[in-house]
Amino acid sequence: AIQLTQSPSSLSASVGDRVTITCRASQGIRNDLGWYQQKPGKAPKLLIYATSNLQSGVPSRFSGSGSGTDFTLTIRSLQPEDFATYYCLQDGNYPLTFGQGTRLEIK
Amino acid sequence: EVQVLESGGGLVQPGGSLRLSCGISGFIFSDHHMDWVRQAPGKGLEWVGRTKDKRRNYNTEYAASVKGRFSISRDDSKNSLFLQMNSLKSEDTAVYYCVRVSSDASGSDALDIWGQGTMVTVSS
Numbered sequence: 001a002i003q004l005t006q007s008p009s010s011l012s013a014s015v016g017d018r019v020t021i022t023c024r025a026s027q028g029i030r031n032d033l034g035w036y037q038q039k040p041g042k043a044p045k046l047l048i049y050a051t052s053n054l055q056s057g058v059p060s061r062f063s064g065s066g067s068g069t070d071f072t073l074t075i076r077s078l079q080p081e082d083f084a085t086y087y088c089l090q091d092g093n094y095p096l097t098f099g100q101g102t103r104l105e106i107k
Numbered sequence: 108e109v110q111v112l113e114s115g116g117g118l119v120q121p122g123g124s125l126r127l128s129c130g131i132s133g134f135i136f137s138d139h140h141m142d143w144v145r146q147a148p149g150k151g152l153e154w155v156g157r158t159k160d161k162r163r164n165y166n167t168e169y170a171a172s173v174k175g176r177f178s179i180s181r182d183d184s185k186n187s188l189f190l191q192m193n194s195l196k197s198e199d200t201a202v203y204y205c206v207r208v209s210s211d212a213s214g215s216d217a218l219d220i221w222g223q224g225t226m227v228t229v230s231s
Contacts, residue, residue, distance in 0.1 A: 001171065034217055036152070043204055043224055044144075044152060049217030087152050091216045094168045096142075096154040 002026050002090050006099035012107040017078045021102045023071045023088035032092025035064055035073045038101075039084045047086075048073065080106075109133035109220055111188075111205045116225030123195050127225060129188040129205030134220075137161040137183045140208035142218060143190050145201035145227075153201075157208070158188065173199075195229045202226050 003026040013019050023033065031051040036044040046055045048064040051071060061076045075082055083106050088099040115127040129141070140163075143155040156169040158179045167179050178191040188205055207220035 032215070036218070038152075043221040044218075045221070046217055046219045049219075050211070050213070050215035053211070053215070053217075055217065055219065089152075089154075089218070091218070094157075095170045096157075098152045098154065101151045 001095050002029060002093055002097050004088055004090055004097055004099040006086075006088055006102050008102060009100065010103040010105065012105050013078055014107045015078055015080055019075050019078060019104065021073045021086055021088075021104075023066075023073070023099050025069045025071075025090055028068045029090045029092050031067055032090055033064075033066070033071045034089045034091060035062075036087045036089060037082075037084045038087065044087065075104075078104075109207075111207060111220055111222040113203065113205045113222045113225040116203065116227045118228045118230065119195055120231050121195060121197060121229055123229075124191070124193045125195065125227060127190040127192070127203055127205075127227070129190075129222060131186045131188065131205075131207070134207070136181070136186045140210075140216070141179075141181060141188045142206040142208055143179060143188075144204045144206050144218070144221075145199075146204070146224075147198070147201045150201075155190070155203070192227070195227075197229050200227060200229045 005024045035048040038044040052064045086102045119125045140159045142157045159166045176194045180189045202224040204224045205222040206218045209219045
């Protein structure tokens with residue numbers, strides 16, 4: 001199975017900051033990578049699919065990039081509602097696999 | 108409104124069985140792959156498996172950790188998805204999410220609609 005390694009595992013930032021989370025795949029996955037946000041006690045929410053496509057309704061301060069094995073999620077100008085855990089998911093090869101998650105906390 | 112709603116969670120003994128259900132509304136069920144994803148308490152997300160859409164003959168795929176013990180099925184006439192879980196272990200304790208998969212014109216998939224989850228606890 002393809003392994004996804006997210007970094008950092010946790011991150012402290014302030015409202016208004018720009019943050020970047022990376023996801024590295026153990027082998028090439030083309031652009032078959034998505035990003036999901038999860039808040040405590042809630043279901044995950046799709047933010048970005050196919051590396052860089054913003055899901056409808058998701059604010060444009062979220063963006064994704066990358067290809068092959070290295071991918072990034074960038075949040076420009078953090079808002080209070082962005083403090084959550086973020087997961088990457090590769091959906092191009094079975095079994096699908098998630099990264100271990102990045103917890104974004106308020107500084 | 109597009110919605111998926113899980114039911115059937117509960118407490119079960121190790122070695123036991125449980126069947127989860129997911130009712131869907133607001134979209135054409137047969138046009139979509141459907142996944143199950145789980146999350147153990149305090150842990151990350153784990154993909155469990157998929158039933159593909161009608162065009163792909165409802166074929167199924169599973170994570171190695173559940174293959175041979177779990178089975179995913181669907182009844183498009185009743186807009187329902189099922190997860191049959193047998194030979195349950197303590198490590199299967201988790202919240203189980205029913206998830207719709209959507210594909211865009213280029214064939215890229217996205218897990219775009221998630222249920223609220225149902226808790227399964229495997230314990231004696």
